[in-house]
Each structure stands twice: as structure tokens, then as C-alpha cells.
Amino acid sequence: MKILVTGGAGYIGSHTANRLLQENFEVVVYDNLTTGFRAAVPEKATFVEGDVRDEAKLVEVLKSQKIDAVIHFAAKLNVKESTEKPLEYYENNTSGVLSMTKAMKAAGVKHIVFSSTAALFGDKVQDRSIVEDDAKAPLNPYGHSKLMSEQILKDTSDTGGISYCALRYFNVAGASDDGNNGQRTADAFHLIHLGVQAAVGKRKQLQLFGTDYPTPDGTCIRDYIHVEDLADIHLLAVKYLLKGGASNYFNCGYGFGYSVREVINTIKKVSGTDFPVIESERRPGDAASLVADSSKLKNQLGWQPKRANLELICRNAYEWEKKYNESR
């Protein structure tokens, strides 16, 4: 079976491409390298440089490579930037899904796994874990661009043309167990990435936004999922669709969260460093707590997390950051 992995030169896409190859799938990575890295593409994968908004090129690649299913990671994902340049997000993310869906129909490719996000849910549910059918209330254009993408896939699927799985990731972190792959984007804004950068001296300090939230230690709580456990979920989802599974959507997280302070303390512990932490005001739009209910994923796809351990996530990320020097 041959899978087209858009965004496969990026952080989560490259981990998933590796995982697919380990399971003897053939992989074609399709990426425009805006935030991705050629060096992240596994050697055994075919690489095509291209943009997901280029529908004609997608049709050509889907047909000539005889693709059986698509895993669509390609997107822009900086929430703050999306509030400043919303049209770029609708164009890249939503139009990207539109052109991919049209290209799949033209080429007769029927299955797609889509990278969605917990940002769909906004901050409506903070006192319990979030289930898939909770109300959708994105707080920014990034979240809206993904919600609209899910709608495109649902409406197309309802007509019988395709089947899809939307995977709504919570906070993705960590690096591969063998230390050969991890977050390469220097200015990625995720807490654990910023924390390990501070631990290895690539940043002078770490900023902590908000210490007066209604949580046990006053800082925000998030559900951190190891990137390799997330790669496993993609494998399960694509196998499910290829076997004829109906369109579906799943929350991807562990079902428990950690506060920002707990994460910082864990990074300091695994790295043996004590970098400065600057406490600042809350950022607008940050919910106090966002935790996934992932029982649907476990029950319906049989997912079993293997790395649900904050120390392991932080250690893998730290070891990767120590040895990684950016090169495209």
C-alpha cells in the first residue's frame, strides 16, 4: 500500500512517515518545505516538492504514484500569526484541504487521514476532559481553518466519494526513541520545545504566561502526547480506512494533563539545569485546562499509548535538542 504524506518534511509528518515505512507501507512525501526540512524526510520515502494548493500537481502525483490513501499534515500552525494574517491560514489550510479533496476525487483516491486540532474546542470545556462531540468554538483563525477543513471532508464523505479520519491532536511533544528525529523548527512555539531550548542554552530564559488560573498551582494544564504515540495513531487510522472503516473523528491525547510548572520542573529535572523562568501576565485566549478524552480512540481503533510519561517526553525532547543543529 502506498501513502501520500503531505507535510511529511515537518515534525509530526516525518515521524509518521518513518512509522509507516517500518510497517512496510510505501511512502511519498509531498511538501513545499516552508517550515519542513528535506533532511527530515526518511531516506526510503520518495520526496516530491510541491504545494497542496496546486491541485493539478496533486492529481498528477496521486495518479502517477498510484496512491492508496493520503495523510494530510501540511498546514500553517502558529495561532498568534493566524490572528494577524487570517487569510494566509484559510488559504493554506482550508484551501489546501479543498484542493486535496478535489484532487483525490479526480484521481480516484478514497481515503484521507487529516491533522486536526484541539483548537476546535476553544475554551468552553475546562472542568473535565473533552469528548469529540463537545461544542466547537475556535478562538482564532487557525482553529477555524481546521474546523472548516473538517466540514469539507465531512460533506464530501457524506456524498459517498471519500472516507476520512480527523485526528484532533492536543499538545504534541517529544522526539523519536532512537534520537534521530525531533522538532527541527527553531522558532516552534510549543512549551516543551521552548523549555528544552532553554535547558541546552539556545534560549536565555523561558516565559511563563499566567500564574493565577483556577488550577492547583495557578498555571495552565495541557494534555501532552508523545509524537511517536501520535504516529501510531495515524497508522491505525489509515489501516482502519483502508479496511473500509467509516469516516470518523478522534481526540488524540492521554486523558490527563500537566501544569506549565510541572512541565518546567520536569525539564529541569531531566536536563539537570536551572534556566531562568520569567513569570508574565496571562495571554489572551489561553484556556485554564485542556485535556482530551481519548476513550473513543482506544475503543474504536484499539490504540494503546506506549509513552504516556512526561519525563520520557521531556527527556527525548532534551536529548534531541542537545545534538540537533538546524540545517535544511
Ligand SMILES: NC(=O)c1ccc[n+]([C@@H]2O[C@H](COP(=O)([O-])OP(=O)(O)OC[C@H]3O[C@@H](n4cnc5c(N)ncnc54)[C@H](O)[C@@H]3O)[C@@H](O)[C@H]2O)c1
Ligand atoms: N504540533 C502540534 O502540537 C500540533 C497540534 C495540533 C495540530 N497540529 C497539526 O499537525 C500538522 C503538522 O504539524 P507539525 O507540528 O508537524 O508542523 P510542521 O510545521 O513541522 O509541519 C508542517 C509541514 O507542512 C508543510 N506545508 C505547509 N504548508 C504547505 C503547503 N501549502 N503545501 C505543502 N506543504 C506544506 C511544511 O513545509 C511542513 O513540512 C499541522 O496540520 C498542524 O496544524 C499540530
